[in-house]
Amino acid sequence: xxxxxxSPSSLSASVGDRVTITCRASHDISNYLAxxxxxxxxxxxxxxxxASALHSGVPSRFSGSGSGTDFTLTISSLxxxxxxxxxxxxxxxxxxxxxxxxxVEIK
Amino acid sequence: EVQLVESGGGLVKPGGSLRLSCAASGFTFSNYAMxxxxxxxxxxxxxxxxxxxxxxxxxYADSVKGRFTISRDxxxxxxxxxxxxxxxxxxxxxxxxxxxxxxxxxxxxDSWGQGTPVTVSS
Numbered sequence: 227x228x229x230x231x232x233s234p235s236s237l238s239a240s241v242g243d244r245v246t247i248t249c250r251a252s253h254d255i256s257n258y259l260a261x262x263x264x265x266x267x268x269x270x271x272x273x274x275x276x277a278s279a280l281h282s283g284v285p286s287r288f289s290g291s292g293s294g295t296d297f298t299l300t301i302s303s304l305x306x307x308x309x310x311x312x313x314x315x316x317x318x319x320x321x322x323x324x325x326x327x328x329x330v331e332i333k
Numbered sequence: 334e335v336q337l338v339e340s341g342g343g344l345v346k347p348g349g350s351l352r353l354s355c356a357a358s359g360f361t362f363s364n365y366a367m368x369x370x371x372x373x374x375x376x377x378x379x380x381x382x383x384x385x386x387x388x389x390x391x392x393y394a395d396s397v398k399g400r401f402t403i404s405r406d407x408x409x410x411x412x413x414x415x416x417x418x419x420x421x422x423x424x425x426x427x428x429x430x431x432x433x434x435x436x437x438x439x440x441x442x443d444s445w446g447q448g449t450p451v452t453v454s455s
Contacts, residue, residue, distance in 0.1 A: 227395075260441035262378070269445040270370075270378060275433060281443065313378050317439050320392035322368070322380040 228253045230316055232325035238333045245301040247328045249314035254294050258318035261290055261299045265310045306332060335359040335444040337429050342449030345419055353414040353449060355429030362410035366432035368442060369414050371425035386436060419453045426450050
């Protein structure tokens with residue numbers, strides 16, 4: 227099975243900073259990669275699908291890139307409401323594996 | 334508005350069974366693939382099972398294969414997860430999640446329920 231590895235596992239940044247989270251697949255998954263945000267005490271929410279497509283209603287400061295095995299989620303200007311754990315997920319085939327998550331905090 | 338409401342969670346002893354339900358509304362249930370995802374306390378997300386819109390394609394995580402059974406009832410707009418031979422490590426909040434695109438075989442998840450907690454303990 228394909229493994230999904232996220233880095234870093236946690237980060238702390240200031241409001242307004244550019245934040246980058248990386249997700250690596252152990253084998254080629256083309257662009258079948260999604261990103262989710264889970265705020266404290268809340269359910270996960272879809273941010274990005276097809277590696278770079280912004281889901282409806284998601285602020286434009288979020289962007290995704292990559293294909294094959296290496297992917298990136300970028301928050302262009304970190305806001306207080308972006309404090310959350312972010313997960314990548316592959317969906318090219320089963321199992322629909324999630325990455326381990328990246329916790330984003332405000333410095 | 335899309336709504337997914339899970340029910341059926343609770344406390345069960347190791348080796349026991351539970352039947353989780355996910356009631357869907359606000360969309361044409363029969364057009365969308367559905368999934369179960371779980372989250373153990375203070376842990377990350379773990380995909381558990383998938384069922385296609387027609388019910389003809391079903392997949393399970395290795396950790397639950399042979400113990401859990403997913404099904405759907407389009408007439409009732411509901412999805413079921415029958416969990417047997419439960420283990421302590423199955424303790425988690427169980428979410429149902431909808432596939433984003435109608436008829437797509439394996440879409441990402443665009444709507445999630447609030448989850449139902451399952452605790453397996455003696």
